[in-house]
Each structure stands twice: as C-alpha cells, then as structure tokens.
Amino acid sequence: MIKSLISQALALIILLMLVGACSSSSSTEEVEVMPPGKPNGILPTNGETCSDFIEVPQDETKAIILFTWGSISNATGYVLEVFDGNVIQNSISASRTDVEVTLDKGKSYTWTVTAENSAGQTKSDTMSFTTPGESVANYAPYAAEISTEFKSETSELIVSWSGSDQDGDALTYNILVKDSKDIETVNQTGMTETALDPIVVNLGETYSISVKSIDGFGNFSISVSSITIKN
Known part of the structure; x- marks a missing residue:
C-alpha cells in the first residue's frame, strides 16, 4: 500500500514537471515579426503644385511643406526621403506619420517614405509635387x-x-x-x-x-x- 502511494506521488510529480516544462516552452516561443506593409503617401498631393504650405520668415525663397502618409500597423518607424532629380535633399527618420520640411520655392521634387521594423523595410511608390512660387x-x-x-x-x-x-x-x-x-x-x-x-x-x-x-x-x-x- 505504501509503495503504491509512493509510486502514485512520484508519477504526479513527474506529470506536473512535464506540464510546467511545456508551459514554460510555449510561453517563451517568439512571435514571428513580419516586414511592414507598403506605406501610401498622402500630402503633398501627387502631381500637383503644393497649395498647403507655410512661409519662411525673412526668406521668401523658401516654403515649409507638410508631408503625411498612412500609418502601417506593424511599423516601428519611418524614413522620409525628398529628392531633387536623383539627389537626396532630405532624409528624415520619424516615429509619426507627418513631417515638415523646408524647401526651395518654384521647384519640382519627388519623395518616398519607408516603413521599418525589426524584420525589414518596405518603401512606398514614388510621389512628386511642385513647391509654390515662380521657377527660376x-x-x-x-x-x-x-x-x-x-x-x-x-x-x-x-x-x-x-x-x-x-x-x-x-x-x-x-x-x-x-x-x-x-x-x-x-x-x-x-x-x-x-x-x-x-x-x-x-x-x-x-x-x-x-x-x-x-x-x-x-x-x-x-x-x-x-x-x-x-x-
């Protein structure tokens, strides 16, 4: 009788240890992180002259342009790049989905935004716009x-x-x-x-x-x- 009770107790202890090990293993499993989705640019409006801007005090040749894009749920950050031709004028890291950039008036620019997380990066399609003012x-x-x-x-x-x-x-x-x-x-x-x-x-x-x-x-x-x- 005593031996039977001891055997049952040992079996119960071993079972509890196995259950604990399984629970520990499952709780420490890493959740796979997928690369972020492709962001979509919103402002400035693609293929148009920018009408929503702020004048720069003491410098009538410049304008402050607001860039916005759609939020990506699994992105931890974004990189905005603004180009004049194939030359990068600005490269700005951001945690939000809007950034203000000071640019020359009367010029055409292109821009992209890249969504980032620990699994990788995904770049938007290219968009373009013209800043207000007469072109030189x-x-x-x-x-x-x-x-x-x-x-x-x-x-x-x-x-x-x-x-x-x-x-x-x-x-x-x-x-x-x-x-x-x-x-x-x-x-x-x-x-x-x-x-x-x-x-x-x-x-x-x-x-x-x-x-x-x-x-x-x-x-x-x-x-x-x-x-x-x-x-």
Whole structure:
C-alpha cells in the first residue's frame, strides 16, 4: 500500500514537471515579426503644385511643406526621403506619420517614405509635387505614375505609366525592370510610348520598376514601384 502511494506521488510529480516544462516552452516561443506593409503617401498631393504650405520668415525663397502618409500597423518607424532629380535633399527618420520640411520655392521634387521594423523595410511608390512660387528655371517633370497588372493565364506582367510636366514639355522615358536578384528583365531608353510589351514573369518573384522621365532641357525625375507576383 505504501509503495503504491509512493509510486502514485512520484508519477504526479513527474506529470506536473512535464506540464510546467511545456508551459514554460510555449510561453517563451517568439512571435514571428513580419516586414511592414507598403506605406501610401498622402500630402503633398501627387502631381500637383503644393497649395498647403507655410512661409519662411525673412526668406521668401523658401516654403515649409507638410508631408503625411498612412500609418502601417506593424511599423516601428519611418524614413522620409525628398529628392531633387536623383539627389537626396532630405532624409528624415520619424516615429509619426507627418513631417515638415523646408524647401526651395518654384521647384519640382519627388519623395518616398519607408516603413521599418525589426524584420525589414518596405518603401512606398514614388510621389512628386511642385513647391509654390515662380521657377527660376524650367521645372523638372513630375514622377511618372506606374501601373501594373499580372495576367495569370499567360504569366505576363503589363507595365504602363503616365507622365506629366509643369511646363507642358514633351517627355521621353528610360525604363528599368529588375527582379529581386537585380537581374534586368527590361532596360529601355529614350521611349516616347507609355507602356512596355508584356513581360513574362515568375510566380513568387518581386520585380522593381523604375521610370525616369526626362524633358527637353535635361531635367528629370525618377519613379520607382514594385510588385510581387501572386496567383
């Protein structure tokens, strides 16, 4: 009888230890963190002259421009980049979804915002705008708006874009399409058309599309978009 009770007690102790070990193991399992989603720019409005700005005291050549974008739920921070052509004018880290930037009046700029967390980064599509005021030179083109469509029945990617210029100048385009390994799928320059021939692509692959819009004065802007091919 005593031996039976001792055996039962030992069995109970071992069972409790196993349950405790399982509970401890499950409670310390790490939750997988996914890269953040793609942010969407809100202000300045894409492809327009900025009407919402603040004058800079004692400097009529400058304007304070408000940049805003949509919040990404799993992002821990953002990086705003403002470009003049392909030159970065400002690179600002932020924990909020709005930043004020002082820029020259009468110029066209492009911008992107990148969402960040411990698992990686995801960059928005490129947007563009013109600051208020008279230009001292010809305006650079607005960043092209890139459109993509995947045709699952033929495994083809359709790429088109829309370009515009504040001065109404005729534009040409340099187009570069690359996969995630930086292998070029398309590299065309001096295009006047606004669409590519269909591109055969692979499921699960991510493609980066760059459109450089150039006016007759050599001014340019660069727009970048990306797409992951899914069924």
